[in-house]
Amino acid sequence: MTVNYNKNEMIPAPVVDPDSKAFWDAVQNQELVFQKCGDCGRLRHPPRPVCPKCRSLNIEWEPSSGKGTIYSKTIYRKSPHPGMKAPFTVVLVELDEGLKLISNMVDIKNDDIKIGMQVEVVFDNLTDDLNLPKFRKVD
Amino acid sequence: MKSIKNKVAIVGIGLSGFSKDCKKTELRMACEAIKDALDDAGLTPRDIDGMIKQTDDSADEHAITSAMGMPNLTFYGETRWAGAPCGMVMQAATGVAAGACHTAVIYRAVNGGSGLRSTPSMRSSGQLSTADLLHWAFHSPFGLMTEQGAVAMLAERYMYEYDIKKDQFGPITVTCRQNGAKNPNSAYFKKPITMKDYKESKMVTDPLRALDCYEKFDAAAAFIVTTPERAKYLNHPPVMILGAAQGSVPETENMCGYYRDDVTGLPEMAVMGKRLFKMAGVKPKDIKFAQLDDAYTPLVPMQLEALGFCKKGKGVNFCGDGKKIKAGGRLPVNTAGGSLGEGHIHGMNHVIEAVHQIRGTATLQVKNAKIGLVATGAGGPAGGLILGR
Numbered sequence: 001m002t003v004n005y006n007k008n009e010m011i012p013a014p015v016v017d018p019d020s021k022a023f024w025d026a027v028q029n030q031e032l033v034f035q036k037c038g039d040c041g042r043l044r045h046p047p048r049p050v051c052p053k054c055r056s057l058n059i060e061w062e063p064s065s066g067k068g069t070i071y072s073k074t075i076y077r078k079s080p081h082p083g084m085k086a087p088f089t090v091v092l093v094e095l096d097e098g099l100k101l102i103s104n105m106v107d108i109k110n111d112d113i114k115i116g117m118q119v120e121v122v123f124d125n126l127t128d129d130l131n132l133p134k135f136r137k138v139d
Numbered sequence: 140m141k142s143i144k145n146k147v148a149i150v151g152i153g154l155s156g157f158s159k160d161c162k163k164t165e166l167r168m169a170c171e172a173i174k175d176a177l178d179d180a181g182l183t184p185r186d187i188d189g190m191i192k193q194t195d196d197s198a199d200e201h202a203i204t205s206a207m208g209m210p211n212l213t214f215y216g217e218t219r220w221a222g223a224p225c226g227m228v229m230q231a232a233t234g235v236a237a238g239a240c241h242t243a244v245i246y247r248a249v250n251g252g253s254g255l256r257s258t259p260s261m262r263s264s265g266q267l268s269t270a271d272l273l274h275w276a277f278h279s280p281f282g283l284m285t286e287q288g289a290v291a292m293l294a295e296r297y298m299y300e301y302d303i304k305k306d307q308f309g310p311i312t313v314t315c316r317q318n319g320a321k322n323p324n325s326a327y328f329k330k331p332i333t334m335k336d337y338k339e340s341k342m343v344t345d346p347l348r349a350l351d352c353y354e355k356f357d358a359a360a361a362f363i364v365t366t367p368e369r370a371k372y373l374n375h376p377p378v379m380i381l382g383a384a385q386g387s388v389p390e391t392e393n394m395c396g397y398y399r400d401d402v403t404g405l406p407e408m409a410v411m412g413k414r415l416f417k418m419a420g421v422k423p424k425d426i427k428f429a430q431l432d433d434a435y436t437p438l439v440p441m442q443l444e445a446l447g448f449c450k451k452g453k454g455v456n457f458c459g460d461g462k463k464i465k466a467g468g469r470l471p472v473n474t475a476g477g478s479l480g481e482g483h484i485h486g487m488n489h490v491i492e493a494v495h496q497i498r499g500t501a502t503l504q505v506k507n508a509k510i511g512l513v514a515t516g517a518g519g520p521a522g523g524l525i526l527g528r
């Protein structure tokens with residue numbers, strides 16, 4: 001794990017609203033899904049109520065390939081939250097379907113994470129009711 | 140297109156010092172800055188009929204009218220985030236130009252050094268705004284909880300795309316600190332730094348070092364705008380608003396904007412700049428000085444690109460070793476020090492220094508400073524002004 005959690009402290013769980021609920025429900029079932037316009041088919045993330053291309057309010061949820069590359073990253077040298085131990089790396093993953101997702105990596109040293117690295121999604125089971133989508137290097 | 144060009148003047152400015160613990164309420168700080176701005180202009184609270192505040196400020200407009208004794212306020216509003224200083228001036232100026240008010244005050248007062256202030260904040264209602272919600276849903280669960288981290292990810296990609304080497308952002312913070320070291324109001328007065336200090340500065344969120352990032356302070360600032368006709372009877376020659384604009388585009392967020400094809404392009408700054416230059420009827424080469432958002436060093440070259448001072452990817456070359464952006468250079472930047480070299484009050488001091496330059500009362504006075512630019516809100520909702528005589 002590149003993020004060591006301090007399990008005695010609260011872990012920063014996502015704040016969920018009706019626009020994003022389906023995304024997080026899927027994550028709890030170990031699935032990564034993205035919003036898809038029910039009319040023109042455009043994929044989008046983060047979840048929003050309207051398609052910016054055709055203004056449709058019809059929403060579908062499409063399973064992600066879960067595969068992508070590291071687009072950017074930063075190493076936190078000091079933790080911004082008592083639930084997470086520094087140093088840890090935050091990554092911005094560009095998925096093969098063209099969407100970007102903020103996440104963390106697992107099973108890799110901070111210094112070994114590079115832009116362009118190929119990755120795939122895994123689910124980090126933090127508590128009984130909290131999974132987070134994380135990424136692992138693909139060889 | 141009708142515009143507000145040459146219809147509104149900045150006639151008063153007030154700026155506190157920069158303290159780590161001023162032991163004053165934000166309301167008191169705001170009142171002091173407003174009082175200073177009124178005195179600077181030669182006006183009284185009775186003269187004020189318009190007011191624009193920053194959404195996050197705890198000192199709201201009604202508390203100000205009560206505390207200051209302003210019986211004639213008939214126009215007020217607000218805007219949010221780092222682009223706000225220029226955006227608030229623009230909104231006040233719009234009110235003046237349209238005749239909704241004749242004399243308006245703009246203010247910010249933040250206990251950033253002593254109080255608990257983090258981004259994003261909750262609105263006074265206790266409800267998360269949709270922009271805040273995006274942060275708490277998709278950023279913070281992964282530890283991306285600070286501006287330093289958010290901007291670091293933009294900077295890392297920027298370095299990757301344009302082959303920018305380690306420490307190449309250093310001359311920006313060194314230049315700001317050298318400017319601020321000559322400014323008696325600066326938190327860093329007589330405290331310049333060198334590239335050696337920069338290289339020894341600790342990493343905060345790679346690739347950002349502590350010296351790439353602003354420090355938090357308790358500070359406040361205020362400006363007064365009015366009509367050119369009224370300005371004639373006041374204390375200072377008017378500083379005319381030649382152009383003013385804000386900028387927000389799809390995927391604009393506070394200090395990031397990751398969900399777009401090119402995360403290093405500051406498109407909200409570009410859309411703001413396009414309108415700004417068109418309104419003022421000038422080009423980047425006409426600008427004699429620029430007060431740019433330097434909350435984080437990488438945002439300075441990105442702004443120079445987005446505003447058309449240089450080509451995409453050439454901002455770091457433009458800044459170079461600091462020669463072009465120093466006082467006396469091709470484009471003197473942040474001549475009072477800015478956020479990195481004077482102190483951080485969210486870009487308000489950038490507007491104040493631009494007014495000083497146009498008036499000819501700056502500590503590091505640029506020769507022939509008859510037209511200058513202010514940009515606030517790089518990496519998020521943007522605001523800009525072009526000021527002149």
Ligand SMILES: [Zn+2]
Nearest residue numbers: 037040051054
């Ligand atoms: Zn659509």
